[in-house]
Amino acid sequence: MKKKLLVIGFVWPEPKSSAAGSRMLQLIVQFQQQGYDVVFASAAKTSDNTFDLSSIKVETQPILLNDSSFDLFIKNLDPDIVLFDRFMTEEQYGWRVAEQCPKALRLLDTEDFHGLRKAREAALKRNERVSTQHMQNDITKREIASIYRCDLSLMISEVEIEILKQQFNIDESLLYYLPFLLAPIPQEAINLLPKFEARQHFITIGNFLHAPNYDAVLYLKQTIWPLIRKQLPKAELHIYGAYESQKVTQLNNNNKEGFLIKGFAEDVNEVMRHAKICLASLRFGAGLKGKLVDAMQNGTPAVMTTIAAEGMFGNSKPNGFIEDTPEAFAKQAVELYNNVEAWQQKQQNGFKVLNQRFNNLAFEADFLTHIKTLSNDLKTHRELNFIGQLLMHQTMQSTKYMSKWIEAKNS
Template sequence: MLQLIRFFLGQDYHITFGSTAKETEYSMDLESLGISKVPLLLNDSGFDVFVKELAPNIVLFDRFLTEEQFGWRVAEFVPNAFRILDTEDLHSLRHVREKCQKNAKEFSSSFWKQDNITKREVASIYRCDLSLIISDYEMRLLEKVLNINSALLCYLPFMLESKDVPEVREWPKFDDRNDIVCIGNGKHAPNVDALQWLIDCIWPIIRKELPKGHLKIYGAYLPQKLKQLHNPKKGLWVEGWVEDIDTIVQNARLVIAPLRFGAGAKGKLITAMQNGTPSITTSIGAEGMQGENMWPGKIADDVNNLAQAAIALYQSKTEWKLAQQKAIELINTFYSAKRHSQYLSTRLQEVQKNLEKHRDNNFVGSLLMQNTLSSTKYMAKWIEAKNNKN
């Protein structure tokens, strides 16, 4: 979302950021970027007045749950606004993979298609004029498995500024780095599962081979069951949230992310690339992120292979340097901010110029929007009336 905010600021848009979430100590200072912030309420007709007076050219929904709540209101009160869905990742894909993991079932696209969350998320994609998809794997799912028209989708991976030689030279060298780092917000189920698996099963094998190695875990909202595993005597530090994660990662020798389920592109692995730190992850962790077999580290999917991959890369300066070079190449090509921002700008202009025809070609979307107006709208009004009585 922050990259999109910067993109629109760079296009000279005035941005109004509305959210139903309460601010916390971890909230970003958007006002410093010149962005207006507006608190929103669910099931509140006050939003109708607000959005009509604002009269935005573009409305960007952060995930499908936000579109479900506010999309019909935007369509009714500012019908000419260009509606964009930022999927972040496919929530339904992560949800179904988590269920498969818990029930020891192998994931399949058939399971995914049958799930109600998938149907809700895909309905949201159809109702919007354009949906931003961060992973090429997810693009293939939507286009090939569900046959969604590519005109409704925009592949947009992370947009990263290139790394030049002077910056790379300033990075700490292999011999100056020691820690193995794992990053994960404790409110995100894939992270909690990965951290528990790492601590219980993978780290003991690594520690046996690397007795002087340290595993340090960072992230906001870590659950108590993980915090209590903090044990420096076993080389394990559960550090929690830090303000400057880049400095931490830049001074680490490896980042490890043993994700057993999830979706989208993983920010923690992008952070590793941006700081010249090779990473160990799973197939799901690397999914849709590596270009042409260019992973800047190692990929493995079981306990022993993950541990051995970490041990090998931790000890080999040659392999480590090659992995770091791959990270630089990925940032400067696959994730080029210049290339992807130009593409996004072109797609937005194309749709905006022909918005009426674009919507006319999306009959399924108009059908689903009509159904939403006939059901969700009146449910929301009923909830609002009930809340007002209380």
């Protein structure tokens, strides 16, 4: 009998809209290659951008929040592994999974460290350095509780693992580094990409529902882009992203500023490979930045903030310049736009980063072994995670009865 994986999604995957959507598909493929049948369940609504999971032989199941119908569903499914997509789904369904399928391995895919992103956003609004006080927010507390309740949390960034270990004393046995899992880029594909002379203009991209992306666009509009445009009066900045709102659309200014809101990109590779420079001006956030992966895959060098670059390059050279002041950011953007030799060097750096740090082949075997070892010794692993046992006990008393109260109230 084939092994079964149940993914409980916070949202239905949208790989064209967000890096989180691409990440989820990468994980699904990893488990399918390990021989798992995959079922994806979510209480979220679908959209026009929702990926057709049936096209990769994944069964889908709509589920309800605070409803005991989920108990019957998961008991009948009897999965070997349950993967929670972000800590919010673990809060909702973790106790039900533990009650109905106690032997199932519980994995948490954090996507990024939400508490870290929240801390940085709060510090930015107050014009302060991120401190322990910022980090100890409600999101952090909920997320770390979820990490403890799960058997293993998949972390996309080495930096975030170190923060969890050093600042919060999370045992490394509960954390596993699994970044973007990408196919290596062959030289033949690189040779087909447009050259420096065939490209023009700047680009940035990101889902507008994600607060760091909107802030980054606003930062470009108000502070950085005027400095670039002053030196490159014919250059344009093309801004792409799903779910643009009125407040995003009204930033468009084609004639005077060359600041163009392009909206949803049906094919990110098409728009990225024809741009000369990618701008990643994020001032807060966490995790790995999909826009930089898109840029590297399409040979588009970037100028980025430290926040944008975090966790991406390790000891490798970046595919562009890392600057945090508007003046330095703009200066390097202009330099990269005009200097073909620097541009070509940064482009090559990007290809090396992808092939050395995010090569899916480098992670598959170890991930398979780790999951097998953990599954075979799950009882001992859970006994050593006493805080997890404690939180699960308390959670199953509080969250459980709150959920049952909501269900009774709704019936």
